[in-house]
Amino acid sequence: xxxxxxxxxxxxxxxxxxxxxxxxxxxxxxxxxxxxxxxxxxxxxxxxxxxxxxxxxxxxxxxxxxxxxxxxxxxxxxxxxxxxxxxxxxxxxxxxxxxxxxxxxxxxxxxxxxxxxxxxxxxxxxxxxxxxxxxxxxxxxxxxxxxxxxxxxxxxxxxxxxxxxxxxxxxxxxxxxxxxxxxxxxxxxxxxxxxxxxxxxxxxxxxxxxxxxxxxxxxxxxxxxxxxxxxxxxxxxxxxxxxxxxxxxxxxxxxxxxxxxxxxxxxxxxxxxxxxxxxxxxxxxxxxxxxxxxxxxxxxxxxxxxxxxxxxxxxxxxxxxxxxxxxxxxxxxxxxxxxxxxxxxxxxxxxxxxxxxxxxxxxxxxxxxxxxxxxxxxxxxxxxxxxxxxxxxxxxxxxxxxxxxxxxxxxxxxxxxxxxxxxxxxxxxxxxxxxxxxxxxxxxxxxxxxxxxxxxxxxxxxxxxxxxxxxxxxxx
Numbered sequence: 068x069x070x071x072x073x074x075x076x077x078x079x080x081x082x083x084x085x086x087x088x089x090x091x092x093x094x095x096x097x098x099x100x101x102x103x104x105x106x107x108x109x110x111x112x113x114x115x116x117x118x119x120x121x122x123x124x125x126x127x128x129x130x131x132x133x134x135x136x137x138x139x140x141x142x143x144x145x146x147x148x149x150x151x152x153x154x155x156x157x158x159x160x161x162x163x164x165x166x167x168x169x170x171x172x173x174x175x176x177x178x179x180x181x182x183x184x185x186x187x188x189x190x191x192x193x194x195x196x197x198x199x200x201x202x203x204x205x206x207x208x209x210x211x212x213x214x215x216x217x218x219x220x221x222x223x224x225x226x227x228x229x230x231x232x233x234x235x236x237x238x239x240x241x242x243x244x245x246x247x248x249x250x251x252x253x254x255x256x257x258x259x260x261x262x263x264x265x266x267x268x269x270x271x272x273x274x275x276x277x278x279x280x281x282x283x284x285x286x287x288x289x290x291x292x293x294x295x296x297x298x299x300x301x302x303x304x305x306x307x308x309x310x311x312x313x314x315x316x317x318x319x320x321x322x323x324x325x326x327x328x329x330x331x332x333x334x335x336x337x338x339x340x341x342x343x344x345x346x347x348x349x350x351x352x353x354x355x356x357x358x359x360x361x362x363x364x365x366x367x368x369x370x371x372x373x374x375x376x377x378x379x380x381x382x383x384x385x386x387x388x389x390x391x392x393x394x395x396x397x398x399x400x401x402x403x404x405x406x407x408x409x410x411x412x413x414x415x416x417x418x419x420x421x422x423x424x425x426x427x428x429x430x431x432x433x434x435x436x437x438x439x440x441x442x443x444x445x446x447x448x449x450x451x452x453x454x455x456x457x458x459x460x461x462x463x464x465x466x467x468x469x470x471x472x473x474x475x476x477x478x479x480x481x482x483x484x485x486x487x488x489x490x491x492x493x494x495x496x497x498x499x500x501x502x503x504x505x506x507x508x509x510x511x512x513x514x515x516x517x518x519x520x521x522x523x524x525x526x527x528x529x530x531x532x533x534x535x536x537x538x539x540x541x542x543x
Contacts, residue, residue: 427475512541
């Protein structure tokens with residue numbers, strides 16, 4: 068059936084390069100020819116995915132056994148010749164016969180997870196706990212989602228706090244610094260008089276301390292100290308009892324302003340008697356509930372003097388045995404508030420700093436102005452030496468130079484012979500130097516005159532009289 072035509076032998080036809088059989092040219096399989104030389108030459112390879120250049124459109128090779136135009140014209144190459152010309156590479160450029168191009172496998176489009184899923188992965192991403200695919204998806208999302216990007220930054224900062232080499236305990240003075248900054252910068256809706264600023268600041272600082280303590284610490288024992296005559300007196304109470312003491316003595320200022328007295332209309336006027344009356348008449352020992360009425364009263368005092376104007380500063384406030392102008396009375400109450408807040412802080416092991424330098428300077432100035440009268444009172448009681456000279460009111464007389472160092476410090480000249488005399492550097496006979504906080508502790512009766520760390524020079528009797536007069540300013 069497949070014999071040669073016109074009596075020619077098949078072998079001679081192959082020698083002449085003619086493979087015609089029954090008038091149809093015989094085309095060798097290029098794949099078989101190439102596979103014989105290089106088996107991997109026509110193995111399909113997957114092209115790279117990004118930006119594949121468009122290939123020129125090529126004609127589809129004829130099916131096996133179907134003659135092409137080149138074969139009909141006698142220009143087709145045999146398979147061995149094509150393989151030899153390309154050295155086993157593709158025969159695409161060698162001739163018209165080439166294998167069918169292998170199309171790359173379709174790449175499935177990656178669908179980004181929804182926003183809610185990516186947002187839920189931010190915590191794991193900040194901890195570097197996401198898989199590679201999740202990390203790529205999250206970081207791609209952060210490039211165009213501003214809220215998630217801000218949240219991711221906050222989480223990364225929070226992760227930084229989890230390092231074991233850092234202390235997570237807050238600075239115990241952090242609250243004090245925040246309050247000090249707020250009190251220094253926050254403008255008041257109602258301008259508070261400058262002379263009432265120390266009381267406003269110290270009551271706020273004490274209130275912050277009371278907010279931090281626990282319920283059981285309101286019953287922590289506190290020992291109050293003051294001087295009477297030549298000896299130190301102490302009285303034991305609790306944290307709540309100290310707040311009750313402050314509230315009852317602040318009631319003297321409230322009464323002077325026409326406000327309600329916390330002890331009622333017929334309460335005693337001496338601070339010590341008022342305190343004893345409160346402690347003895349309470350149905351139960353004071354508890355943390357005492358904080359609210361004390362704080363409400365301090366707010367009312369500040370609000371009242373703020374609305375009252377300048378004239379109220381000289382209003383007299385009676386302490387029973389003596390009286391002070393309102394501006395000095397509030398400064399005295401600010402001093403007591405700080406001293407007793409420090410007592411409470413010691414009882415509950417709480418860090419507590421002294422007042423600001425400006426406020427401390429005013430407290431020291433008040434004590435220095437009260438020293439001549441306290442010295443005269445001790446002299447009348449026979450506890451101080453007699454005056455050496457008679458001095459007319461307003462005239463300079465013998466003086467002691469009080470030099471207070473540190474924050475809030477300064478220099479004062481204390482008249483020694485008469486409260487009506489004027490201290491003068493030219494009449495100075497002695498000098499005492501103390502730290503500001505040490506001097507305030509002496510005035511509060513918490514440090515005895517003999518133990519006060521004071522530098523002394525000059526008249527020893529004058530120095531002793533002034534140091535004991537400073538301690539005599541203390542009271543319950």
